[in-house]
Amino acid sequence: MDNIAGKKSSLTWAVHISVAVLVVLWLLPTVGLFVSSFRTGDQIATSGWWKSLTTQQRQNPAIRLSGDEVEQDGLFVIEGQLFDASGAEVQRWGTSSRDTEAYAPGEIAELSKGRTVTVDAAGAFRFTSEASQEGKRLPRVFTTAVSPPEFTTDNYNSMLFDEDNSESMARAFFNTLTVTIPATIIPILIAAFAAYALAWMEFPARALLIAFVVALLVVPLQLALIPLLKLHLAIGIGKGYLGVWLAHTGFGLPLAIYLLRNYMVGLPHDIIENARVDGATEFQIFTKIILPLSFPALASFAIFQFLWTWNDLLVAKVFLIDATGQTTVMTNQIVELLGTRGGNWEILATAAFVSIAVPLAVFFAMQKYLVRGLLAGSVK
Template sequence: MDNIAGSKPALVWAVHISAALLVALWLFPTLGLLVSSFRTGDQISGSGWWQALSTQEAQLPAIRLKGEEVQKDGAFVIEGNLFDGRTSTISRWGINSRDPNAFAAGESTTLPDGPTLTLQEDGAFALSSTSTMAEMRMPRVFATATTPPEFTLQNYNNVLFQPKAGQGVGQAFLNTLTVSIPATIIPILIAAFAAYALAWMEFPGRALLVAAVVGLLVVPLQLALIPLLQFHNSIGIGKGYLGVWLAHTGFGLPLAIYLLRNYMAGLPRDIIENAKVDGATDFQIFTRIILPLSFPALASFAIFQFLWTWNDLLVALVFLGSGDDQMVLTGTLLNLMGSRGGDWEILSASAFVSIAVPLAVFFLMQKYLVRGLLAGSVK
């Protein structure tokens, strides 16, 4: 019965279910990050991202009243609004954390210092007293309010275009692009020439070079950071974009050469031999035949190298620096986590900005990924 046409083995169903679970484990956090990046800080702290489209009732953080004192009908009055333009409706409120729901909206209470406080449903308050309140410390208000769904682009405006506020990542975004694009293109160019030579050109020591490339794949980059930085300083490169490009090139070349060499070695020999019979040089064969046929492998390595350099922090800190005009996205996000751990709307927008470009690169080139990875694995 297991071989009936149209039936699927249990292993196939297990693979499909596992793949669906892996996709869900990746998709739901990413979707939550995207939704949170368009929400306000109060909504993020008050409800989950899956509740973003529903009206929420929550206990608001304590809000200290503020406003200018004026004289009205023989009394000193301070008026204002808790929400500063936001649309929320207050149901209960209080003046201390022990009883935050002591009063209904529209009710009044007398503060310990003597003034009378009234709070309306829309957040409008009036603080009145028979004597001046200029020297009085303004009270805090605890309120339970219902808030409709609210989305804003202000988070991205703060993140991308307001570095003076200490929370922008616009410069870091440009720095990361400046590091990642050359650090992806340079090793591909060098590795493509080396891979062709190791795959199709006969010369003494070729097998030893292939073995050395394979051995370099398992060498931790941390072992080479300090010696390489000292070498850069000794030849006058120092810290800068040139240094970080060369470092990423050196660390990425073993995988690039290995991947491209395996792919090129699997190309049909007849094509290359016929080109040589027709008088084509090695350079002409490489540029006109090998490179076009090797595009899947080139794209596969480009994805890996770009993702690695885009998400890198260690190499950038060592070879580029940690100044505001040198910091990459990962370093800026780390600083935001350290100094602004409560500004979840800023963190979520910054994080989504940092993953948007890698996601776009991956989805645009993912069809070449498997083809490039499987190159040379079967004969």
């Protein structure tokens, strides 16, 4: 009786839980990237983004004491601040790498030759010596400190408004648009014609062509990169926008044709036959009837193709080779940041989040067509 039409399944709760889990799993990386883009490099290096709202404890690297020497009561004194982190509180400190937590804040460390060091909880130090330390190497101090949660917009200021970074990212942004927009439109135009022919036009070997298109869906992208690059170089379109447009078109056509053909086959047959009886040509049927009715499928593939080409790195690396950086796309620019900035993960997180802003906007603007296009032809 549980399968009676109109009666809710007893497993509805399981479906809801599964969907909620999947949504959380998909959102977690994006949320983590967003939070990391507002954290400092030290925070990212010492704790995960999920601890960003809690007090952070970290072992600071060795800090060499420095400052102006002043003579007080027969002693030579140097005072200063170990670090600039506002609100940070020293828990333990030491003067040797073998025991970095030897002293509590306020305790005095007795060093050789009549020298002493003390560090308070705020990170202020006082170094004293019986002899002048001018020109001499002062001792190092290791600290274990805790600091309150800290967020900053300096990462975005550096990425978007710093002259060098903003210029390179802006150029990469427009280069990515130059690659993505044509690489999305061209396969849609070609696939729409091919899908209509495979769905509604009778010609020899049509079934074989459909099977061939389905077979192309499983061809690995990496398998065709080098042969296709050699072909592009041989005909003179390699290392440029035209080559990368055609590469994305070729790799995207099998799915586009398959998706659009399945949708067009599901359109009412009577509409097509009535148009033919009224004297409409195949081109008129295609442009005035099929295309308007197929908009959900077209939008669905456009979302996929736009996201793939926008986030692509491999095809851009192979077909858009430019030593001067004038055609560098955003994914490659982020890789360059990783290479030139080393461990500046806060800048990389910010650049990555900036790069996903456009795909997110496109997805949310057209998501209502996504399911309708994907379910095309699944129900008759």
